[in-house]
Amino acid sequence: MYRVRLFATRHSRAFEWIYQRLETVFVALDPLFRRLGYNRVERVVAVPERWVKSFLFDCKMCGQCVLSSTGMACPMNCPKQLRNGPCGGVRPGGYCEVKPQMRCVWTEAWEGASRMKHGERIAEVLPPVDRRLEGSSAWLRASREKARPEEAATDKARAALAQAFPRARVLEPSAAPLAEEPPRAVNRGEGS
């Protein structure tokens, strides 16, 4: 919901805190998830994750959540789906070029970031979205990637992307994931 998502960026500091706690919990649960099998928990987590995040942030389930680096404003609500800041067409007062009745997502994002403890993370250059991961759980991906950041990539292309965006790989590892994906987390191929 538009109003709720504006509320979230206005209170970005609180949401940042909640999100960090949540992440800590998910990272701690990694051994459990591994035992159960990430593929088995994928849907169990992805469904409620979608409810919560669409209510709060108008989340589009890109699967590569970067809210902590974008002032708690979901960049997928930008009609151009920009991941790295506003376009040059922002209207006076900070309204969107494409949808004039909507606040530019990136104006909100930068304002949100300025209220956050680690707002400087908005300066990170984030990689392009891996469109195969749409609809999958970003929370589980964060737990996979953060619990074992040194995991060697099984996929050469992913390793290359992580190398091209080295700082994003460190700060937002799920934006440049390396761990093997459970079949259900990938759009194409089995499990979809």
Add this chain to the structure above:
Amino acid sequence: MSLFWSDPNAIRPYEAPPPGHVAGSKLEIALRAGQFAVTAEMNPPDSADPADVFEAAKPLADVAHAINATDASGANCHMSSIGICALLTRMGHGTVYQISCRDRNRIAIQGDVLGAAAMGVKNVLCLTGDDVGAGDQPGAKPVFDLDSLTLIRTIRTMRDQGVFLSGRKITKPPKLFIGAAENPCVDPVEWRPERLAKKVEAGAEFIQTNYIFDMPRFEAFMARVRDLGLEKRVFILPGVGPLASGKAARWMRSNVPGIHIPDAVVERMEKAANPGDEGRRICVELIQQIREVKGVAGVHVMAYRREHLVADILREAGVARDERAENAQL
């Protein structure tokens, strides 16, 4: 110089840039030598005739270090930027190949980058692109697979690491001087310098801005840019252009995305007895003021349908480049 390469043997192998340069374009050489550089935007033809490209480039070729070939700017369809660049490089002109993320995905873009480099392109400008709704075919599918920053980083990776974004090797990496855009006078004005910093971080080496008509806003932007030390890491070429009339200024302001023209400028245009002359005068004054701002490396002239005025404007502003003198030096 012949119009086309008739002899395939005349195609020289891909040459290495001079030491200290990434591409060795006229633009890069001028900027690194500390000269006040000039780039100019060409009006792309709605035609398949190469003569129309040469005609459109004629008033700009001798006065600019590089001619910008727009990539369906405003989401209006014209001859492609890569086609224009291919023709202009055959004539020995410097070009800035503009790439917008609106119409092509990462596969198409990386392929075109190699194609452009092979045809002699040495400067690229990485853009997000205006929304399709702004153009003549609003029903088109917007792509936006990359954004301007990931595009910059992609080309940097191709050039410096010699690989595609997928990690696959490029046997002869493209030698390109990588540019990006900025729009200092539109909202969110307080974050524009930070966004510029991010573009520099992504790998941009020169910046061409959208139109500057508001000097106080531009100066505030540049003050912050200098605080961040960005002017030492990137060459900044502010955008200027002559307005045609008060009516045109109002129309641009409300119909073209990302254009900010203060009321004072619009009123000055409206009150003028000869709006054409006034627009030109304003442009000359702006260049003179912009030139004095610390951290500015040149200007980018966008004189849409008024390209014939560019040479005079530059001369009057005292920033015209002297091609003959430059050649004599070489």
